[in-house]
Amino acid sequence: MGAGVSGGLRARGGLSVWVANIRSMSAKRPKVPSELRRRVLIEAGHRCAIPACKTTPVEIAHIIPWSKTRKHEFKNLIALCPTCHTRFDDPHGSIDRKAMRQYKANLNPLLSVGLRNREGQAALLAAYQELRARFADWVPAEVQHAAAKSRRSSSLKEVADLRSQSVHKFSWAMCAVLDFQSAWKDSEASDLVGSILYHVAGWSDEVHDAPFPLPKETRQRDIAEEISEASTELHLMVCEELSM
Ligand SMILES: [Zn+2]
Incomplete structure (x- = not known):
């Protein structure tokens, strides 16, 4: 009988621990406001x-x-x-x-942003739009350069021309990044933009430094895919910040 009582107590103890866990779980996860x-x-x-x-x-x-x-x-x-x-x-x-x-x-194309909501919002949005435009110009140019350098049939002149176009576009992208960072100050978005720039620039250097034609591992990297998740993250940060 003694064993039965202590067994029952253990079970109750077990249950109360379980209930407390459930309570603390729900306490730890508040409802969405x-x-x-x-x-x-x-x-x-x-x-x-x-x-x-x-x-x-x-x-x-x-x-x-x-x-x-x-x-x-x-x-x-x-x-x-x-x-x-x-x-x-x-x-x-x-x-x-x-x-x-x-x-x-x-769901957040940035078209519905109420620009009169807050001072400086238009400048933040403009810096972001400029950044997007410059990256949309530069990244494909670099991809084209890499593609040309991957083909044995490309002439060295063709590769060099595409490289110089990409470098030119990089300088515009770099300016857009600096403008973005000065508008967005010390924010997560600023840091992320910096890492996206360095990621693509690092790849661009790798393409430039590699022998012609490009080795397989460089040729097969899909840079647009590599930065796509970070770009989505950036877009969501910008939407979050501007739709407050
Ligand atoms: Zn559904």
Whole structure:
């Protein structure tokens, strides 16, 4: 009997620990504040944010799981219907995080920014737009240079011309980065822009320094793909900052 009582106590102890864990888990994960929830729903028009779906009802999903960020942040939240939410949460599913971030970025084309909201917002946006334009000019030029240097049939003159075009465009991209950083001061966005620039510039140097034709490992790098996630991240940071 004694064993039965102590067994019962152990079970109760076990259960109360379990309940306490559940309580502390929910205490650690606060609800998405209603104002933030509303913003996320409005962003997607109160429908599933996947354009071809647009189903209702919707749930609020974390793009990077809450267990990793421990925060509810607008840039990391997206409205999804239960079916898309389940597909996204399935680690073997076809909707990966990168795709989901792209869906989120597509909801924020920066066209609806109210520029009178805050002083300096227009300058921040202009610096970002200039940066995008300069990168959109420079990165493909560098890709073209690398492609030409990969082909045995290219002449050295052709490679050199494409290199000089890319260097010229790099100098414009560099100016845009400096302007961006002076407008955005010490922000995460400034740091990220710096790392994107150095990532592409590093690759550009590698292409330039490599023998002709380019060795396989340099030839096969997909620089646009390498920076695509950071570019999406940057876009979301900018949207977050400007839509406050
Ligand atoms: Zn859906």
